[in-house]
Amino acid sequence: xxxxxxxxxxxxxxHAAIAPRQRAGFQVVAVGRRAPDAEDVEFIGADxxxxxxxxxxxxxxxxxxxxxxxxxxTPGKFWGSEQNLAWAATTLDLxxxxxxxxxxxxxLAGTCAEYTWQPGGTLREHQTPEHPASLYGVxxxxxxxxxxxxxxxxxxxxAWGRIFWVYGPREAAGRLVSDAIVALLDGxxxxxxxxxxxxxxxxxxxxxxGFVRLLDSDVEGPVNIASGHGETVRSILERIAQAAGRDLxxxxxxxxxxxxxxxxxxxxAVDRLRSEVGAPPxxxxxxxxxxxxxxxxxxxKK
Amino acid sequence: xxxxxxxxxxxxxxHAAIAPRQRAGFQVVAVGRRAPDAEDVEFIGADxxxxxxxxxxxxxxxxxxxxxxxxxxTPGKFWGSEQNLAWAATTLDLxxxxxxxxxxxxxLAGTCAEYTWQPGGTLREHQTPEHPASLYGVxxxxxxxxxxxxxxxxxxxxAWGRIFWVYGPREAAGRLVSDAIVALLDGxxxxxxxxxxxxxxxxxxxxxxGFVRLLDSDVEGPVNIASGHGETVRSILERIAQAAGRDLxxxxxxxxxxxxxxxxxxxxAVDRLRSEVGAPPxxxxxxxxxxxxxxxxxxxKK
Numbered sequence: 001x002x003x004x005x006x007x008x009x010x011x012x013x014x015h016a017a018i019a020p021r022q023r024a025g026f027q028v029v030a031v032g033r034r035a036p037d038a039e040d041v042e043f044i045g046a047d048x049x050x051x052x053x054x055x056x057x058x059x060x061x062x063x064x065x066x067x068x069x070x071x072x073x074t075p076g077k078f079w080g081s082e083q084n085l086a087w088a089a090t091t092l093d094l095x096x097x098x099x100x101x102x103x104x105x106x107x108l109a110g111t112c113a114e115y116t117w118q119p120g121g122t123l124r125e126h127q128t129p130e131h132p133a134s135l136y137g138v139x140x141x142x143x144x145x146x147x148x149x150x151x152x153x154x155x156x157x158x159a160w161g162r163i164f165w166v167y168g169p170r171e172a173a174g175r176l177v178s179d180a181i182v183a184l185l186d187g188x189x190x191x192x193x194x195x196x197x198x199x200x201x202x203x204x205x206x207x208x209x210g211f212v213r214l215l216d217s218d219v220e221g222p223v224n225i226a227s228g229h230g231e232t233v234r235s236i237l238e239r240i241a242q243a244a245g246r247d248l249x250x251x252x253x254x255x256x257x258x259x260x261x262x263x264x265x266x267x268x269a270v271d272r273l274r275s276e277v278g279a280p281p282x283x284x285x286x287x288x289x290x291x292x293x294x295x296x297x298x299x300x301k302k
Numbered sequence: 303x304x305x306x307x308x309x310x311x312x313x314x315x316x317h318a319a320i321a322p323r324q325r326a327g328f329q330v331v332a333v334g335r336r337a338p339d340a341e342d343v344e345f346i347g348a349d350x351x352x353x354x355x356x357x358x359x360x361x362x363x364x365x366x367x368x369x370x371x372x373x374x375x376t377p378g379k380f381w382g383s384e385q386n387l388a389w390a391a392t393t394l395d396l397x398x399x400x401x402x403x404x405x406x407x408x409x410l411a412g413t414c415a416e417y418t419w420q421p422g423g424t425l426r427e428h429q430t431p432e433h434p435a436s437l438y439g440v441x442x443x444x445x446x447x448x449x450x451x452x453x454x455x456x457x458x459x460x461a462w463g464r465i466f467w468v469y470g471p472r473e474a475a476g477r478l479v480s481d482a483i484v485a486l487l488d489g490x491x492x493x494x495x496x497x498x499x500x501x502x503x504x505x506x507x508x509x510x511x512g513f514v515r516l517l518d519s520d521v522e523g524p525v526n527i528a529s530g531h532g533e534t535v536r537s538i539l540e541r542i543a544q545a546a547g548r549d550l551x552x553x554x555x556x557x558x559x560x561x562x563x564x565x566x567x568x569x570x571a572v573d574r575l576r577s578e579v580g581a582p583p584x585x586x587x588x589x590x591x592x593x594x595x596x597x598x599x600x601x602x603k604k
Contacts, residue, residue, distance in 0.1 A: 051353050080455045085398045088448060089391035096387045138451040142444035146390060149440040153382045 003027045004215065005061045005098065007048060008069030009036035012171055013109070013163070016208035017067060024216055029061045032070060048090050058097035066098045066106040067215055071140075075174030084139035091143050092150075099154050106151070107215045110144055110162040110222060112200070112268060113137035120263025125162070125222045125272055133261075148221065159219050161211050164226040164268050168204030168288065169295035177201075177289070180237055181296045184244040184251075191255035195237060198230030200267040203291075206282025213279040223277060226268025231285055239286055243293040305329045306517065307363045307400065309350060310371030311338035314473055315411070315465070318510035319369060326518055331363045334372060350392050360399035368400045368408040369517055373442075377476030386441035393445050394452075401456050408453070409517045412446055412464040412524060414502070414570060415439035422565025427464075427524045427574055435563075450523065461521050463513050466528040466570050470506030470590065471597035479503075479591070482539055483598045486546040486553075493557035497539060500532030502569040505593075508584025515581040525579060528570025533587055541588055545595040 004021055008014030009030035018038045021028050028041045031054075035043040046057035048070055068091065072083035091108065098106060115123040116131035132138045144160050151158035167177035176192075183190040202210075202225070210225040234253065241248050273279050282288070306323055310316030311332035320340045323330050330343045333356075337345040348359035350372055370393065374385035393410065400408060417425040418433035434440045446462050453460035469479035478494075485492040504512075504527070512527040536555065543550050575581045584590070 049353075051351075082398050082401070082452065082456065085394040085448060085452060089394045092387040092391045096384050099384070135448075135451045135455045139448050142448045145444045146387060146437075146441050149437045150384065150387055153437045154384065 001027055002065060003029055003061070003063040004065040004067050005058065005063035005103075006030050006067050006069075007032055007094070008071070008109075009038075009041070010034040011069055011073075013166060013204055013207055013211070014069040015170065016168070016204045017069070017211055020209055020212040021067070024212055026065065029063055031057045031061060048094065049086055051093055054090065054093055055097050058094065059101050062101065063098070064102075064104050065215055066094070066103055066108075067211060068094060068106070068108045071109065075172060079134045079136050081135070084135050088139040088143045092146060095147055095150060099150070099156050103156065105157045105215065106147075107159045107161060107211060108144070108147060109211075110160045111137060111140050112162055112164045112224070112226070112266060114141040114144065114162065117263050117266060120265045122265075122267050122269050123224065124269040125224060144222065151220075157218060157220060159214050159217075160222045161214050161225040162222055162268065163207060164200040164202060164224070164266070166204050166207050167201055168292050171204070176233065177236065177240070177292065180240050180251075181244065181293055184241055184246045185293070185296055187246065187250070189250055189252055190237070191252045192237060193233065193256045193258045194254045195234030196232055196264065197258060197262055198232050198265045198267065200226045200228070200230050201236060201285060202227045203282050203288035206288075209282070210273055210277070210279045213277050217277050219272070219276045223272045224268035224270060225273060226270055227282060227285070228268060228270035230265045230267035236285070236289065239289045240293060243290045303329055304367060305331055305363070305365040306367040306369050307360065307365035307405070308332050308369050308371075309334055309396070310373070310411075311340075311343070312336040313371055313375075315468060315506055315509055315513070316371040317472065318470070318506045319371070319513055322511055322514040323369070326514055328367065331365055333359045333363060350396065351388055353395055356392065356395055357399050360396065361403050364403065365400070366404075366406050367517055368396070368405055368410075369513060370396060370408070370410045373411065377474060381436045381438050383437070386437050390441040390445045394448060397449055397452060401452070401458050405458065407459045407517065408449075409461045409463060409513060410446070410449060411513075412462045413439060413442050414464055414466045414526070414528070414568060416443040416446065416464065419565050419568060422567045424567075424569050424571050425526065426571040427526060446524065453522075459520060459522060461516050461519075462524045463516055463527040464524055464570065465509060466502040466504060466526070466568070468506050468509050469503055470594050473506070473594075478535065479538065479542070479594065482542050482553075483546065483595050486543055486548045487595070487598055489548065489552070491552055491554055492539070493554045494539065495535065495558045495560045496556045497536030498534055498566065499560060499564055500534050500567045500569065502528045502530070502532050503538060503587060504529045505584050505590035508590075511584070512575060512579070512581045515579045519579050521574070521578045525574045526570035526572060527575060528572055529584060529587070530570060530572035532567045532569035538587070538591070541591045542595060545592045
């Protein structure tokens with residue numbers, strides 16, 4: 001029986017990973033402070049930042065596989081937070097305890113912010129320089145280096161999925177897509193930048209599916225979990241307005257200046273994800289956005 | 303009053319750093335499991351690997367400065383040990399707690415193993431590629447990256463002293479100089495490699511002095527704490543035999559093969575240490591080795 005220890009199971013991507021994990025024949029053991037809202041999931045309550053509790057929980061889980069999403073990701077705060085140090089430390093603890101407990105295959109969540117973002121373009125594993133500009137990016141980058149070396153020295157298989165822009169049902173407030181949908185469904189004005197920058201957006205279920213495929217594979221090292229296609233922020237918002245049945249004039253493009261250090265294009269190369277991991281392309285952005293708008297509407301938004 | 307929180311104070315370099323720290327006008331607060339064998343040092347007993355105990359100890363220390371030496375360095379075991387993950391995690395914890403408690407200036411111990419060792423030569427800060435081959439080197443390298451970025455985002459001053467080969471009184475068994483001295487003073491045969499590789503050796507008191515100067519400076523980033531001069535292992539051992547009054551024939555050069563992945567020369571550029579930090583050259587190697595042999599002799603070796 002394959003058993004996967006899942007962290008961040010009550011979070012945005014972690015929650016979306018439960019169902020496909022179970023379909024793939026895994027028993028899921030969630031470890032964290034909050035039990036996930038899902039069926040047939042074992043749950044071991046533990047504060048991951050408590051080293052002793054974490055050690056005991058990992059030993060109790062007895063997992064062959066590890067899928068680690070938990071990190072400090074509060075919108076607007078995570079880029080420069082000292083909590084990045086705490087989560088880097090905890091991730092190293094977790095990996096060590098997992099290996100001690102006999103774990104064989106680990107997949108950890110990385111980020112496109114590990115790459116240099118200047119001058120932007122298509123970011124490619126093992127090719128685009130890793131030169132993160134933020135503390136968040138540095139902490140993830142540093143954690144990956146230690147994790148990959150530890151995997152080699154300890155004889156464990158390890159991959160590192162790099163997340164780009166994620167949207168979909170259950171997204172927290174404070175992020176572009178969720179805030180825009182909520183505002184537009186409410187008929188409120190939504191202030192934003194000119195929106196000409198292109199970013200790689202992937203639906204949360206497709207991100208989760210990519211991680212599921214990666215965990216089931218024996219692919220090692222960094223793998224972009226992305227759509228492979230940069231979409232302008234403007235077109236994302238226009239599609240949301242359309243799906244919400246609202247007039248485009250509600251969107252105040254140019255209300256905020258575009259940051260001068262933001263490159264015009266950030267998208268992930270998906271060669272590894274498609275050919276090595278075998279993950280299919282996710283749903284088209286228009287389908288995913290319509291679905292997400294419907295989800296919010298069903299939650300009582302107009 | 304400048305107060306320095308010192309870790310590793312009962313260790314090889316940490317212990318040597320106490321006296322010069324005090325001379326420089328610092329009150330030393332040692333934090334660790336064992337009280338250092340030194341006078342006028344405050345001691346707060348805490349297992350650094352216990353996050354809660356560490357947090358409390360750092361808050362209680364109320365230090366303006368941090369000098370962090372503690373790490374897992376058991377000879378023969380530290381290169382690939384999983385303990386490197388624990389100490390990387392603990393170092394990030396320590397730095398975070400120190401900053402939370404109002405700390406302003408931190409100096410942490412790095413290693414020449416952060417640099418690529420191929421093809422060898424003179425390793426220079428900000429110039430020689432950082433491409434560590436060992437888990438120990440990767441863990442130190444990764445820790446430095448996060449520490450430096452955290453210092454910038456949190457407004458703290460931070461430097462990173464890279465240690466090369468250290469010798470001197472109180473060195474643990476299992477290392478070249480200490481083992482050779484003990485064997486030769488006992489009149490025992492000492493088996494070694496051909497000894498043609500050149501390494502940068504610095505007396506522990508001079509290493510400690512370099513760290514003291516670095517801590518008192520406002521120099522930031524990586525600084526080699528080295529002699530600047532690679533010495534052959536053969537000449538080190540010949541000098542030990544001479545100081546011990548033993549015949550060279552006791553040394554079995556070539557008993558062990560030289561590892562094929564070991565470069566012939568590893569030495570540190572000391573431009574930053576001399577001109578920016580202002581540290582004087584340490585004692586000549588022959589003086590330092592004679593002193594070290596005398597120390598072992600005074601401990602009851604013949």
